[in-house]
Structures are given as structure tokens and as C-alpha cells.
Amino acid sequence: MAAGFKTVEPLEYYRRFLKENCRPDGRELGEFRTTTVNIGSITTADGSALVKLGNTTVICGIKAEFAEPPAESTNKGYIVPNVDLSPLCSSRFRPGPPGEEAQAASQFIADVIENSEIIMKEDLCIANGKLAWVLYCDFICLDYDGNILDACTFALLAALKNVQLPKVTINEETGLAEVDLKQTNPLNIRKHPVATSFVIFDETILIVDPTAEEEDLATGTVTIVMDEEGRLCSVHKPGGSGLTAAKLQDCITRAVTRHKEVKKLIDKVIKSIKPK
Amino acid sequence: RWEVCALASYRQMPGPPSLLPPGVFEKNREQLIRKTCEAVILGALHPRTSISIVLQVISDAGAVSFTGSPAGGALQCIMVHGLSPRSGVARQFTVPLPWQEARAVLTFAISSVEQQVLMSTSKGTCSVEELQRCIAAAQRASGAIFQFYRDSVRRKYSKA
Numbered sequence: 001m002a003a004g005f006k007t008v009e010p011l012e013y014y015r016r017f018l019k020e021n022c023r024p025d026g027r028e029l030g031e032f033r034t035t036t037v038n039i040g041s042i043t044t045a046d047g048s049a050l051v052k053l054g055n056t057t058v059i060c061g062i063k064a065e066f067a068e069p070p071a072e073s074t075n076k077g078y079i080v081p082n083v084d085l086s087p088l089c090s091s092r093f094r095p096g097p098p099g100e101e102a103q104a105a106s107q108f109i110a111d112v113i114e115n116s117e118i119i120m121k122e123d124l125c126i127a128n129g130k131l132a133w134v135l136y137c138d139f140i141c142l143d144y145d146g147n148i149l150d151a152c153t154f155a156l157l158a159a160l161k162n163v164q165l166p167k168v169t170i171n172e173e174t175g176l177a178e179v180d181l182k183q184t185n186p187l188n189i190r191k192h193p194v195a196t197s198f199v200i201f202d203e204t205i206l207i208v209d210p211t212a213e214e215e216d217l218a219t220g221t222v223t224i225v226m227d228e229e230g231r232l233c234s235v236h237k238p239g240g241s242g243l244t245a246a247k248l249q250d251c252i253t254r255a256v257t258r259h260k261e262v263k264k265l266i267d268k269v270i271k272s273i274k275p276k
Numbered sequence: 277r278w279e280v281c282a283l284a285s286y287r288q289m290p291g292p293p294s295l296l297p298p299g300v301f302e303k304n305r306e307q308l309i310r311k312t313c314e315a316v317i318l319g320a321l322h323p324r325t326s327i328s329i330v331l332q333v334i335s336d337a338g339a340v341s342f343t344g345s346p347a348g349g350a351l352q353c354i355m356v357h358g359l360s361p362r363s364g365v366a367r368q369f370t371v372p373l374p375w376q377e378a379r380a381v382l383t384f385a386i387s388s389v390e391q392q393v394l395m396s397t398s399k400g401t402c403s404v405e406e407l408q409r410c411i412a413a414a415q416r417a418s419g420a421i422f423q424f425y426r427d428s429v430r431r432k433y434s435k436a
Contacts (some may be wrong), residue, residue, distance in 0.1 A: 049383070080296070081296075082296075082297075100303050100370055101307075103299070103300045103303035103304065104303055104304045104307045106296055106300050106425055107296065107301060107303070107304035108304070110300075114399075115398070115399060115400055115401055116401065117401075156316070180373050183314045214304070219315070220315065222396075227401070230403070230404065231401040231402065231403055231427070232398065232401060232402055232404060232407055233398075233401050234397075234398055235382070235397070235398045235407060236396070236397060236398075237393065237394075237395055237396040237397075238307055238308045238311045238312070238395060238397075239308060239309075239311025239312035239313070239314065239315045239316075239385075239394060239395050240311055240312075240315050240394070241315060241392075241394075242315075242387040242389065242392025242393060242394045243392055243393050244390065244391075244392050244393070245393065245408060245411045245412070245415075248407075248411070249404075249408065250392060252404050252407075260279070
């Protein structure tokens with residue numbers, strides 16, 4: 001009976017739950033799904049992480065390559081993010097060039113990297129004007145069940161923490177780069193941005209960490225990215241229902257507690273792989 | 277759902293090359309504009325209607341490249357051509373200095389209904405208090421823009 005009701009009147013079905021301040025999957029409105037993170041999942045990448053938010057699964061691999069620094073700022077490297085939403089993860093995506101959602105997510109991640117200064121691009125420079133690192137951060141969604149932005153941001157942070165770059169010296173005689181694979185250094189992660197997404201139901205009710213179903217039924221979304229100092233790296237609200245300043249403040253308060261949860265989780269995972 | 281669907285197409289002026297593939301920046305902007313407009317147009321009054329919004333940046337003197345102006349411009353067009361907006365959109369960006377040098381740039385779309393925040397994007401970092409101050413400033417400034425919308429629509433229809 002309930003299944004039939006859900007198929008015929010999905011919105012009404014959700015409203016019945018929201019009236020009782022809970023959701024069909026048993027969560028409260030401000031509750032995240034179980035977050036799982038695995039660091040170093042891809043051994044051939046320079047850094048990688050797999051993040052699960054309930055069913056949503058995103059894997060991030062980071063590949064480091066050499067490149068000539070940009071002409072306008074010779075002491076900087078590059079970070080190039082790319083989000084891939086393949087047909088593998090959901091039937092809503094089709095094969096072919098990236099769709100709007102994937103491109104918007106790539107841009108969102110690029111903005112987060114730029115705004116939060118998670119890594120100073122100067123740290124990626126090897127020899128001024130000659131050689132710099134390019135970090136290709138590729139995100140592949142393996143299972144799409146909503147809240148892709150939070151999962152991607154978390155995967156990015158976890159993967160960057162896992163990156164080990166070999167020591168590179170420039171041979172003065174030949175002018176060529178010499179890579180010492182035995183000596184590796186981690187990246188200097190300066191900030192820890194964490195994203196928290198909300199959807200707006202019926203123009204008033206805020207729900208944290210939406211599933212794909214909730215995203216489809218909702219009338220608007222908000223994503224707040226915050227670093228450990230409580231500074232906002234991004235307040236991304238692409239249209240949809242309006243929010244009052246007070247409601248937005250509630251979102252920010254939830255984002256602060258989410259940051260603590262994520263930071264605790266990532267510190268624990270990093271610590272658990274260190275002793276090896 | 278019998279609602280209008282808005283298609284946004286946004287073209288940037290040629291700027292410094294981006295690291296992302298071409299078109300990604302525009303797609304992000306298009307999504308912002310489309311979703312803002314879809315929320316704002318009274319869809320039920322325009323069933324089976326597709327609205328194409330084509331925006332071309334002609335001259336960028338700083339703030340144009342922020343979504344605020346495109347969204348505001350799009351809405352102005354929509355109103356003048358007789359579609360019914362549910363609420364108006366106004367925008368404000370904090371530009372203490374020429375915006376390339378600013379520490380943070382925040383763009384908001386403010387709804388005429390209860391002055392709610394419809395759309396928001398940010399560049400750079402700011403504190404929570406600064407965000408709230410910017411929203412308050414945007415809400416204050418939106419009054420002037422709504423007045424401008426009213427005046428321009430009144431002028432257009434008084435001639436007829």
C-alpha cells in the first residue's frame with residue numbers, strides 16, 4: 001500500500017513524513033547519512049579517496065604531472081578538477097559529453113579550490129618559470145543518490161591529503177628534471193573546506209543531505225562550504241525557492257557542526273593509515 | 277508538471293583562458309540563471325511554454341560577469357514581454373574596491389516577496405557576519421531596483 005502511495009503521490013508521501021519531522025529513510029531532517037571514507041583506494045594514482053554518503057559513492061583520483069607554469073604567474077602550479085557523472089551511476093545520465101550537472105559540479109569544485117585556498121598554487125611550483133606540478137583531480141560517481149557536491153568536496157579533501165609527490169630536482173648541467181621516487185612529500189593542505197547541502201521542501205522546510213529522490217521533489221537547493229576557521233568558502237544557491245536570512249543562518253549553524261564531524265572522521269582515517 | 281521550462285544560454289566575453297574545458301563556466305552560469313528564472317516565473321500561467329533566454333555579455337566593466345546582472349536583465353526582459361513573474365529579482369554585489377582586488381565578492385538575487393534570497397554565489401572567503409551584512413545591504417538595495425522595474429513597466433504600458 002505504502003509503495004503504491006509513494007509512486008502515485010510522491011510529494012504527498014514525503015509531506016506526511018515531514019509533518020512528523022522525519023524522512024522515509026528514518027533520518028531526522030538535520031541528519032546526514034552514514035559517511036564512509038576510504039583513502040588510497042587507487043594504488044596507481046598519486047592520491048585517491050572513495051567517499052560514500054549513504055548510497056552515493058564518489059571516487060576521486062589525483063594524478064600529478066609536470067607542466068610549464070602559466071606565463072602570467074610563473075611561480076604557480078595548476079589544479080584541474082573534473083567531475084564525471086557517467087551512465088554507470090544513474091539512469092538519468094546518458095553516454096556522451098558531460099551534461100549540465102557534471103559541468104556545473106566541475107565548476108563548483110574549481111570554485112571551492114580557488115576560494116578556500118586549500119592548497120596554495122605557489123606550493124606546486126618546482127622551478128620558477130620552468131616547471132610546476134599539475135594536479136588532475138578526477139571525480140567519478142559510482143552511485144548517484146543525491147548530494148553529489150558534498151561527496152565530491154569530501155573526496156577532494158581526502159584525496160589531496162593522500163597525495164605523495166616525489167622530490168624533483170633540476171640538474172644544473174643538463175637542465176632536465178630529476179625525479180627521486182624514493183623521497184616523497186605530502187602536500188601542504190592549508191584549509192579543510194567541507195560542504196553541507198540542503199534542499200528546500202515546500203518553500204519552507206530545510207532538509208540536510210538530500211537523496212536523489214528528495215532532490216527531485218524539492219523546490220530549491222543550497223550548498224554551504226566552510227573551512228575550520230568558520231569562514232564561508234562558498235554559498236552556492238542556484239535559484240529555486242527563496243530563503244530568509246534567518247533560515248540561511250540556520251544552514252550555516254548546521255554546516256559548522258558538519259565540519260566538525262567530517263574533520264573528526266578524516267583525522268581518524270588518516271591516523272589509522274599512518275602507522276604502516 | 278505543466279510548468280514552463282526556461283532554457284538559458286550565456287556567452288562570456290573572451291577572457292583569460294580557464295583550466296576547465298571550454299563552456300564549463302558558462303554551463304554553471306546557465307544553470308544559475310535557468311533555475312532562478314524557473315523559480316520566479318509563475319509557471320502555471322504559461323503551460324507548455326519553453327522560454328529561451330539568450331544572454332551575450334557585450335561589455336564587461338567589472339560586475340557584469342557576475343550572474344546578478346544577467347539574471348536581473350533576463351527578468352527585466354521577461355516582464356517587459358508579458359510573462360508573469362511570481363516575484364521580482366534584484367541583485368547586489370559587494371564591491372569595496374575594483375572587484376578584481378576584492379577579498380570576497382558575493383552576488384545575491386533577492387525576491388520581492390519577503391525579500392528572500394533566491395540565488396547566491398560567492399568568490400573568495402568571508403565570515404558569517406560579513407555574509408549577513410551583505411544580505412542586509414542587498415535587501416535594502418533591492419528596493420531601488422524594484423522601483424526601477426515598476427517605473428519601466430509602467431512607462432512601457434502607459435504609451436499603449
